[in-house]
Amino acid sequence: MYKLPFEEINKLFEAVSLNTALYVPVKKNDTVVYEKYSENTIYAYDELNTVKSAKDFFFPQVQDIAQFKLRGKSIEIINNEEDYESFAVFGVRACDAKSFEILDKVFLAEPADPYYKERREKGVIITAACEKPDEVCFCTAFGIKPWEPSGDVSVWISGGYIYWQANTQKGLELTGKIKDIFNACEENEIEYFKAQIKNICGKLPFGNLDLKYFKETDEKDIFSSSVWDEIYKGCLGCGTCTFVCPTCQCYDIRDFDNGKTVERFRCWDSCMYSDFTKMAHGNPRKTQKERFRQRFMHKLKYFPMNNEGIYSCVGCGRCVRSCPQKLNIVKVAEAFSHD
Amino acid sequence: MQMIAEKIKEKIKELTENGKISRVMGWKKGLYGYDSEPFVFENGDLRDFTYDAFSGANLCKYMIAQSKNDGDGKILVLLKPCDTWGFELLDKEHRIKRENIYALGIPCGGMVDIEKIKKSGVKGITEISEKEDTLILKTMYGEKEVNKKDYLLDKCLVCSSKEYKDCDELFMTDLCGDTAEYDRFEEVEKLEKLSSSEKFEFWRSQLEKCIRCNACRNVCPACSCVKCVFDNDNSGVAAKANANDFEENLFHIIRAFHVCGRCVDCGECSRVCPQNIPLHLLNRKYIKDIKELYGDEDEAALLTFTTEDKEPSVVYERGKNNV
Ligand code: SF4
Ligand code: SF4
Ligand code: SF4
Ligand code: SF4
Numbered sequence: 330m331y332k333l334p335f336e337e338i339n340k341l342f343e344a345v346s347l348n349t350a351l352y353v354p355v356k357k358n359d360t361v362v363y364e365k366y367s368e369n370t371i372y373a374y375d376e377l378n379t380v381k382s383a384k385d386f387f388f389p390q391v392q393d394i395a396q397f398k399l400r401g402k403s404i405e406i407i408n409n410e411e412d413y414e415s416f417a418v419f420g421v422r423a424c425d426a427k428s429f430e431i432l433d434k435v436f437l438a439e440p441a442d443p444y445y446k447e448r449r450e451k452g453v454i455i456t457a458a459c460e461k462p463d464e465v466c467f468c469t470a471f472g473i474k475p476w477e478p479s480g481d482v483s484v485w486i487s488g489g490y491i492y493w494q495a496n497t498q499k500g501l502e503l504t505g506k507i508k509d510i511f512n513a514c515e516e517n518e519i520e521y522f523k524a525q526i527k528n529i530c531g532k533l534p535f536g537n538l539d540l541k542y543f544k545e546t547d548e549k550d551i552f553s554s555s556v557w558d559e560i561y562k563g564c565l566g567c568g569t570c571t572f573v574c575p576t577c578q579c580y581d582i583r584d585f586d587n588g589k590t591v592e593r594f595r596c597w598d599s600c601m602y603s604d605f606t607k608m609a610h611g612n613p614r615k616t617q618k619e620r621f622r623q624r625f626m627h628k629l630k631y632f633p634m635n636n637e638g639i640y641s642c643v644g645c646g647r648c649v650r651s652c653p654q655k656l657n658i659v660k661v662a663e664a665f666s667h668d
Numbered sequence: 669m670q671m672i673a674e675k676i677k678e679k680i681k682e683l684t685e686n687g688k689i690s691r692v693m694g695w696k697k698g699l700y701g702y703d704s705e706p707f708v709f710e711n712g713d714l715r716d717f718t719y720d721a722f723s724g725a726n727l728c729k730y731m732i733a734q735s736k737n738d739g740d741g742k743i744l745v746l747l748k749p750c751d752t753w754g755f756e757l758l759d760k761e762h763r764i765k766r767e768n769i770y771a772l773g774i775p776c777g778g779m780v781d782i783e784k785i786k787k788s789g790v791k792g793i794t795e796i797s798e799k800e801d802t803l804i805l806k807t808m809y810g811e812k813e814v815n816k817k818d819y820l821l822d823k824c825l826v827c828s829s830k831e832y833k834d835c836d837e838l839f840m841t842d843l844c845g846d847t848a849e850y851d852r853f854e855e856v857e858k859l860e861k862l863s864s865s866e867k868f869e870f871w872r873s874q875l876e877k878c879i880r881c882n883a884c885r886n887v888c889p890a891c892s893c894v895k896c897v898f899d900n901d902n903s904g905v906a907a908k909a910n911a912n913d914f915e916e917n918l919f920h921i922i923r924a925f926h927v928c929g930r931c932v933d934c935g936e937c938s939r940v941c942p943q944n945i946p947l948h949l950l951n952r953k954y955i956k957d958i959k960e961l962y963g964d965e966d967e968a969a970l971l972t973f974t975t976e977d978k979e980p981s982v983v984y985e986r987g988k989n990n991v
Pocket of ligand 2: 570573574575576577628642643644646647648649658
């Protein structure tokens with residue numbers, strides 16, 4: 330473990346960005362986003378989470394895949410060969426760090442998604458412990474430890490210092506390249522800080538969110554429960570919850586005819602949308618109730634059923650914070666737990 | 669507020685007992701004190717019913733779905749003054765079955781924007797109680813009191829009137845409090861003074877944040893098309909994502925034009941945007957222009973012709989001053 334006075338954090342960013350493209354959370358135009366580091370970058374360290382998650386780095390919202398050109402009677406296919414540069418994402422929270430493991434299960438299962446795979450290989454994840462978790466956080470319900478975030482490197486910001494610890498081979502390599510800027514430090518210097526965060530996490534109102542119902546009930550019974558009839562009605566079907574979610578993984582592939590070429594792109598999709606699952610015969614999920622139910626069944630039942638009990642939610646609280654009508658996964662879990 | 673909520677509950681009970689209504693569209697208490705959600709209360713069960721400082725959501729658009737089936741009986745919908753304007757629009761445009769709805773106008777003294785409170789640095793809010801204008805916030809990091817007037821939703825700060833439209837009954841509406849702090853066209857005027865490139869810069873820096881979640885569209889009482897052009901595969905412009913900055917602009921400009929002359933300035937689009945894009949400014953600019961060029965917004969100015977209406981060539985005149 331190493332440390333550096335927090336006021337010199339830009340020295341750290343400088344050093345990392347000399348080796349690889351670096352992205353840092355910043356406040357910008359009334360929102361919080363990742364921005365490529367430049368000397369003007371001001372790290373928004375007191376913002377817990379970016380509005381959109383760090384998922385974009387590995388699974389971007391829109392991605393061009395190929396172009397088709399008609400030449401006489403033949404079609405030319407131009408693959409979009411993107412140059413993936415290596416990059417590092419700084420300030421990822423424990424919840425988002427865990428979300429990559431969930432996305433891996435989808436995108437790295439055979440046949441692996443080549444775009445995602447390459448980005449995962451090229452990206453270094455530098456996580457930051459959460460000094461002040463928010464009431465919407467319930468990561469601990471999924472066994473996530475905000476005081477000990479995973480990732481290739483973990484940092485802690487405490488007592489005027491930033492502490493740096495490499496966890497993986499990738500992390501060690503990056504550390505090797507920049508370690509001259511650091512001061513030495515004792516391994517146990519931040520134990521107190523960790524205990525403090527752990528203590529705060531004990532106060533999270535839904536830190537022990539009760540998922541027993543979803544775990545123990547047969548999926549067909551949950552599916553046909555009348556509770557869904559009550560709880561979906563405020564839903565606008567806007568998809569905000571799916572777009573801010575670090576673990577939502579659905580996408581659509583579409584062709585756009587620009588008159589000269591046809592461009593094939595992939596973009597995030599949302600189970601909350603009316604044309605999701607639309608097929609030649611029509612749409613099996615006709616109402617918002619069915620769409621709403623799908624989102625939560627997937628996260629809390631189907632995904633764990635197919636993935637050794639792992640939920641497809643990391644408790645980041647983004648959907649809790651962003652839903653315009655204040656519906657969310659916590660309310661859903663709660664509605665069933667009282668049943 | 670609690671007193672008002674209790675009175676509304678009594679009123680609902682009375683209307684239910686008299687057989688006037690079968691269910692209620694109102695707000696249900698949430699988990700943290702600030703997250704009341706739109707909810708349909710059925711069978712006279714008003715458990716967790718609330719009307720508090722966080723009942724900002726406009727419930728009028730739910731009436732499209734809720735009034736559809738004649739067999740369901742009448743639904744009571746609770747409407748704040750600005751909510752009634754969208755409600756009236758839905759009625760005028762025949763998007764709701766008015767006969768299946770009982771519209772109850774209720775008083776409003778301004779609704780609070782929880783994001784503003786959070787941005788002021790308050791974290792870990794677990795409970796909120798109201799004492800007149802004071803909000804007592806219980807948080808994971810201690811207790812705090814704030815004045816709710818300091819954290820009103822933007823739409824409340826420019827509340828243009830407490831006029832109710834198209835309601836079946838007004839309930840305690842003399843308790844409405846004044847909330848307007850500035851003229852609703854003030855911000856538009858500021859933007860008008862910018863040069864073209866500054867304006868473009870401003871809108872680009874806002875629209876580039878858009879994640880195309882469609883919350884603005886889905887909440888909008890003027891966006892009531894059965895199938896939006898952006899959801900329609902056959903339209904050629906169906907899109908789930910902004911592929912480039914052109915599309916970011918396109919979506920919003922089309923939407924603004926489409927609701928032009930129909931937008932009731934309820935402020936919901938900006939309230940729901942997860943990226944805090946001030947969409948209302950776009951619509952409000954059109955409202956201001958319509959007022960100046962074609963007559964009062966209440967009189968469907970774009971649908972009626974008068975000889976005083978400006979010719980399209982007015983753009984040359986106005987463009988000169990870079991308006
Ligand atoms: S749950 Fe909320 S955010 Fe998600 S689609 Fe429904 S209204 Fe939108
Ligand atoms: S469902 Fe909500 S809380 Fe869970 S990971 Fe997604 S955005 Fe976060
Ligand atoms: S959910 Fe947990 S890991 Fe994520 S920001 Fe909150 S406390 Fe940190
Ligand atoms: S609500 Fe905001 S982010 Fe969503 S589509 Fe509208 S402008 Fe874009």
